[in-house]
Amino acid sequence: xxxxxxxxxxxxxxxxxxxxxxxxxxxxxxxxxxxxxxxxxxxxxxxxxxxxxxxxxxxxxxxxxxxxxxxxxxxxxxxxxxxxxxxxxxxxxxxxxxxxxxxxxxxxxxxxxxxxxxxxxxxxxxxxxxxxxxxxxxxxxxxxxxxxxxxxxxxxxxxxxxxxxxxxxxxxxxxxxx
Amino acid sequence: xxxxxxxxxxxxxxxxxxxxxxxxxxxxxxxxxxxxxxxxxxxxxxxxxxxxxxxxxxxxxxxxxxxxxxxxxxxxxxxxxxxxxxxxxxxxxxxxxxxxxxxxxxxxxxxxxxxxxxxxxxxxxxxxxxxxxxxxxxxxxxxxxxxxxxxxxxxxxxxxxxxxxxxxxxxxxxxxxxxxxxxxxxx
Numbered sequence: 001x002x003x004x005x006x007x008x009x010x011x012x013x014x015x016x017x018x019x020x021x022x023x024x025x026x027x028x029x030x031x032x033x034x035x036x037x038x039x040x041x042x043x044x045x046x047x048x049x050x051x052x053x054x055x056x057x058x059x060x061x062x063x064x065x066x067x068x069x070x071x072x073x074x075x076x077x078x079x080x081x082x083x084x085x086x087x088x089x090x091x092x093x094x095x096x097x098x099x100x101x102x103x104x105x106x107x108x109x110x111x112x113x114x115x116x117x118x119x120x121x122x123x124x125x126x127x128x129x130x131x132x133x134x135x136x137x138x139x140x141x142x143x144x145x146x147x148x149x150x151x152x153x154x155x156x157x158x159x160x161x162x163x164x165x166x167x168x169x170x171x172x173x174x175x176x177x178x
Numbered sequence: 179x180x181x182x183x184x185x186x187x188x189x190x191x192x193x194x195x196x197x198x199x200x201x202x203x204x205x206x207x208x209x210x211x212x213x214x215x216x217x218x219x220x221x222x223x224x225x226x227x228x229x230x231x232x233x234x235x236x237x238x239x240x241x242x243x244x245x246x247x248x249x250x251x252x253x254x255x256x257x258x259x260x261x262x263x264x265x266x267x268x269x270x271x272x273x274x275x276x277x278x279x280x281x282x283x284x285x286x287x288x289x290x291x292x293x294x295x296x297x298x299x300x301x302x303x304x305x306x307x308x309x310x311x312x313x314x315x316x317x318x319x320x321x322x323x324x325x326x327x328x329x330x331x332x333x334x335x336x337x338x339x340x341x342x343x344x345x346x347x348x349x350x351x352x353x354x355x356x357x358x359x360x361x362x363x364x365x
Contacts, residue, residue: 005258005273007280010296011322012254015304016244021312022319023206023246086202119198121179135180150179152201 041091041177042080042131081140083160083174084132085121085148090158090174092140099159100171111161114171118149118159142166181245188236195236196229203246207253213325214257216269224260228253254323272327279346280322283354299357306356310349317342318349 081092100109124146127137138144138160146162146169156176163169179198187195204225211224231252241248261273284299307315317335320326328346332339 005261005277006296007284008273008277008322008325009255009258010300011280011303012251012258013297013300014251014319014323015308016241016247016251018304018307018315018319019247019250019323020244022316022324023250119179119201122183150201152197 042082045080045094081138081144081174082132082177083124083138083148083158084135085150085158086135088155089132089177091177093157093173093175097172097174098167098170099173100169108167108169111169111171115149115159115161118151121148121150121158123147124160124162182242185236185240185242185245188233189240196233199229199232199249200225203249206246207249210250210253210324211257214254214261214269214273215264220260220264224253224257227256231256250323272325276322276325279350282350283357285354285357302357302360303353306353314345314349317345321346 083090098108100111100114101107102109122136124138124144125134125136126143127133127139129139132139136148142164144160144162144164146160149159149161151157151159158174160172160174161169162172179202184195184198184202187198207225207228208221211221211228215221215224228249232249235248235252239248261269283303307318310318313335317331320331320334321328326334328339328342331337332342335342337345
């Protein structure tokens with residue numbers, strides 16, 4: 001009996017580079033669309049931040065130093081922190097992003113207990129562009145070191161364990177940018 | 179997790195390798211299998227067989243730079259084998275249709291059921307594809323490796339269905355001519 005699908009089977013021996021390229025081609029187009037969306041969102045966020053800082057933060061600082069830790073984000077009015085994971089952009093969560101901070105004294109709890117059920121993805125690479133172009137690249141206006149973790153049960157968030165010159169071992173939630 | 183770290187887990191015989199593969203590429207693997215098979219149960223079985231086969235092949239293989247291509251090829255072979263065994267009715271028409279399209283390229287004296295001839299032919303096809311403009315190469319691979327439908331390809335490339343069909347038709351003709359000229363097939 002003639003094997004009608006033998007040729008289809010042999011196409012499976014196609015060059016790996018060609019197979020990857022065909023998949024990546026589509027994938028990259030999606031990334032570019034996402035990056036365009038991220039740029040638009042980032043621009044909106046910058047405007048929102050400037051307005052918020054002028055209206056709420058400056059009056060608050062001028063009257064008291066008791067600003068809730070984790071609610072402010074240095075440099076957010078320049079570049080909003082965004083990271084690329086598996087070709088998907090995630091941005092620093094609006095609102096309470098740092099999950100291991102003690103809001104009363106500003107100290108950070110042991111980060112590992114928050115990351116026990118998460119998957120280690122890789123180390124953060126500081127990006128120079130205005131949007132991340134490669135996986136693990138984080139763009140923001142301050143230097144960061146640390147690691148990226150994914151959540152096996154939730155593709156819409158990633159967790160970054162980060163240290164900067166103003167905080168150490170903070171666990172920060174980044175939300176998927178649609 | 180990056181592919182290279184997943185490969186390390188396979189080499190360390192750490193079963194988390196399978197979880198990570200499934201987490202990162204499970205959907206893609208299922209997509210490939212479901213192009214060939216239709217039953218939900220069989221698709222799941224083939225997906226699991228793909229992970230098992232990947233586990234058995236790494237090591238000695240270390241596909242750090244082409245892990246997705248590596249597992250996609252495994253998923254494809256396993257699904258086609260299963261298609262043969264079950265003589266699956268669900269996707270029969272589409273699969274045979276796809277086979278006939280490729281048969282147009284194949285010179286009549288080639289017996290693809292003979293492993294050596296099949297592999298030589300694919301090596302010649304690879305060489306032809308590398309010389310093509312990228313978009314044509316991608317359309318060919320998406321159609322005949324990933325077995326995407328014309329509509330799926332059209333949507334991805336933002337071309338009309340008829341344009342994709344005509345690109346594929348021309349590619350098949352040119353490829354048949356290339357095989358005939360360069361390799362003396364079809365004379």
